[in-house]
Amino acid sequence: MSLIIASQLEADFNRSLARHPSNPILIDVADDEPWSAASEADILLVRPSPAWRQPVSPRPDIWPGRLKWVYSASAGIDFYPDWLLDAPLVTCGRGVASEEIADYVIAAIYAYAKNLEGVTARSRAQWVPVPLGRVSGTTIGIIGLGAIGTAVARRGVALGAQVVAVRRSGVQTGIAGVQLVADLETLMAEADHIVVAVPATPHTRHLVNDGLLARVKPGTHLINVARGSVIDQDALIRSLDAGQLGFATLDVTEPEPLPEGHALYSHPRVRLTPHISSNHMLVRHRLLEKIQDDLSRFVRGESPSDVVDRARGY
Incomplete structure (x- = not known):
């Protein structure tokens, strides 16, 4: 069966990721409650949207659901609530920008x-x-x-x-x-x-x-x-x-x-300057390459890159 990836990223990005050789199924995630995708997805691709800053405490009952992996498009994970790290595996986009x-x-x-x-x-x-x-x-x-x-x-x-x-x-x-x-x-x-x-x-x-x-x-x-x-x-x-x-x-x-x-x-x-040094939209291709490579590793049963250490917080 194909992996189901729920993504907060742009539609064009998701279409490109869907062309990965593993033929994943991509689901667009609504920004109001992105964690709700945990009920239907194997992988959740997140970005630091305002919804993650809302007080969602205690941890939603649905979390981590059927998720096997959470992938943060940003290098830092400080934007997300602590319970994000309750997912079995959390990685980040370190080095992309x-x-x-x-x-x-x-x-x-x-x-x-x-x-x-x-x-x-x-x-x-x-x-x-x-x-x-x-x-x-x-x-x-x-x-x-x-x-x-x-x-x-x-x-x-x-x-x-x-x-x-x-x-x-x-x-x-x-x-x-x-x-x-x-x-x-x-x-x-x-x-x-x-x-x-x-x-x-x-x-x-x-x-x-x-x-x-x-x-x-x-x-x-x-x-x-x-x-x-x-x-x-x-x-x-x-x-x-x-x-x-x-x-x-x-x-x-x-x-x-x-x-x-x-x-x-x-x-x-x-x-x-308004948090623009990463020039993030112009390096989306690098993020795509990184996620594709990590997805290939994951499918082969290998560990993806830049696994977040829960104790260190990055």
Whole structure:
């Protein structure tokens, strides 16, 4: 019998997935209660839609139903309720958008270092020498060396920057030119650009706080492409206002979107983008390839890639 896959993704994506050699049956899932598909599907392909944020507690009686596998199109699973992990198998789309996000990070680093818009001459009076910042020779610090952090590290080394990083496992990177440092305090003190790329878990909530921000060099640039909860936003504003932290590029916030009138919208030392660094619709083909490969493994009785560890939360 063909596997039944219930999917929250776009109709075109589902039609392409249905052409997998295993001939799965694809069912479109309504966004209001996507978990209800557990009664009829073997695999549930989910995305972080608003329905998952609604208070559905305790766990729905139907869950996990007949499901054998839940596949999150996003890399992070923090958007979903804890009971999602009660499914027999949960995997995620880790790595699909890492190259796009790394490009965003490098663009942000150059935008801050060179500030071409700020030094553009629009009159003869503005035709004056202005020193530009540098990227080569500076230090990029990366908090978290998963798929995103690794992609950033490779780019940083190629650009002539020194790259330092911390990672939970402590395992060496295998990337020439990347140095692991002992702790976050050391990284914060050494880096000119700090890239936050860790998953959102209870352990990483407000990981970047007043204590860590007090250690940065004046003028340091902080870039968050992880989750808004990893940074204490009040502490961030205090550091910016005190002139300690030089600038912040934020693609994520807590909550999303921020309420109207929030200080981060108008802060002169903040660049705020609406969670777009993944460029996710333009890398849908990569997600499709990843799911197709994982489906082939599953059909063969093998473990798919990027199984979520319930204890770690990612």
